[in-house]
Amino acid sequence: MKRYAVTEFGRPLCTLVEDDPVPRGTEVVVALERCGVCHTDLHLREGHYDLGGGKRLSLAERGVSPPLTLGHEILGRIAAAGPEAGEVGAGRRVLVYPWIGCGSCHRCRDGEENLCAAGRCLGVHRPGGFAEQVVVPHPRYLIDVEGLDPSAAAPLACSGLTAYSALRKVGGDPARDWLLLVGAGGLGQSALALARALGHARVAVADTAPDKRARAAALGADLVLDPADPAARDALLRLESGLSAAIDFVGTAGTAGFALDALRRGGRFVVVGMFGGEIALSLPLLPLRALTLAGSYVGNLGELRDLVALVRAHGLTLVETETVPLARAEDAMRRLAGGTVAGRIVLAHGGQPAHGG
Numbered sequence: 001m002k003r004y005a006v007t008e009f010g011r012p013l014c015t016l017v018e019d020d021p022v023p024r025g026t027e028v029v030v031a032l033e034r035c036g037v038c039h040t041d042l043h044l045r046e047g048h049y050d051l052g053g054g055k056r057l058s059l060a061e062r063g064v065s066p067p068l069t070l071g072h073e074i075l076g077r078i079a080a081a082g083p084e085a086g087e088v089g090a091g092r093r094v095l096v097y098p099w100i101g102c103g104s105c106h107r108c109r110d111g112e113e114n115l116c117a118a119g120r121c122l123g124v125h126r127p128g129g130f131a132e133q134v135v136v137p138h139p140r141y142l143i144d145v146e147g148l149d150p151s152a153a154a155p156l157a158c159s160g161l162t163a164y165s166a167l168r169k170v171g172g173d174p175a176r177d178w179l180l181l182v183g184a185g186g187l188g189q190s191a192l193a194l195a196r197a198l199g200h201a202r203v204a205v206a207d208t209a210p211d212k213r214a215r216a217a218a219l220g221a222d223l224v225l226d227p228a229d230p231a232a233r234d235a236l237l238r239l240e241s242g243l244s245a246a247i248d249f250v251g252t253a254g255t256a257g258f259a260l261d262a263l264r265r266g267g268r269f270v271v272v273g274m275f276g277g278e279i280a281l282s283l284p285l286l287p288l289r290a291l292t293l294a295g296s297y298v299g300n301l302g303e304l305r306d307l308v309a310l311v312r313a314h315g316l317t318l319v320e321t322e323t324v325p326l327a328r329a330e331d332a333m334r335r336l337a338g339g340t341v342a343g344r345i346v347l348a349h350g351g352q353p354a355h356g357g
């Protein structure tokens with residue numbers, strides 16, 4: 001089998017040829033059909049995250065080192081299983097939950113493996129989906145996606161799950177309360193579609209880019225705002241019953257300040273984006289306004305199962321995809337880094353890649 005791996009941080013992916021994996025214990029081997037290419041893959045290839053202000057989060061210091069097979073939006077068919085994996089249904093098409101934890105800490109046992117301090121995530125700590133075959137440590141991480149479009153389903157494991165998990169944290173009454181989504185890129189658009197499916201009847205979307213605002217309006221946002229326009233904050237403050245919750249998919253001082261200023265008393269602010277920056281918070285205003293601040297990082301296995309069921313029930317397409325052959329992984333990474341990709345690039349292996357729209 002072939003894998004396309006980072007063998008040195010900051011360098012192009014290398015093609016490695018090796019023997020097919022033989023599953024041991026509870027392991028399952030998935031023959032890759034699709035793998036989405038995510039911005040996180042770019043950070044992993046560079047070997048660091050930019051925290052802003054010249055600060056960097058080094059991956060080498062966090063136990064991530066080459067060779068590194070990227071790719072955490074993995075979809076394929078079950079090819080082989082270890083002797084302790086049980087009946088896994090060979091040939092079944094599955095989406096893989098990649099945010100795997102140690103399996104034994106309290107977080108993992110509570111079903112919050114994405115919050116484990118000793119994570120063993122696919123495409124980060126373990127080999128991921130930029131490969132013809134992927135070893136998954138246990139069949140419980142496999143979710144049936146038979147009948148769904150494979151290119152559209154693969155990104156559910158990261159971008160879809162991130163939007164969904166953030167929405168699950170806003171609370172309130174979705175039929176009555178106003179929700180603000182800041183950032184109308186891929187995540188914001190996914191969140192808008194999911195918010196509707198979850199029954200959110202009043203959704204505002206804010207973005208500084210005119211084309212993204214136009215897209216949000218076309219997708220049916222109830223209120224579309226430019227956060228750089230001073231009138232935008234007033235429009236939110238005038239909402240009947242106020243703004244109940246905001247999700248920030250950008251994560252700058254500007255976007256966070258805009259959302260926090262507009263929240264009503266008892267409001268919730270959920271940060272997802274990691275563009276970078278800092279905000280000054282008046283501590284007395286936290287109790288006086290009874291605000292709740294939260295961060296949301298990908299999502300847990302139960303949420304991914306719920307998300308797949310929701311997408312299936314409503315026939316949702318969360319993000320536009322463009323499907324390219326797996327062997328062109330390096331080219332896809334370069335295009336994503338260049339900022340010229342409108343939706344999600346999904347790598348395909350086996351059969352004829354379909355061009356999703």
Ligand SMILES: [Zn+2]
Nearest residue numbers: 038040158159
């Ligand atoms: Zn991702």
Ligand SMILES: [Zn+2]
Nearest residue numbers: 102105108116
């Ligand atoms: Zn753990």
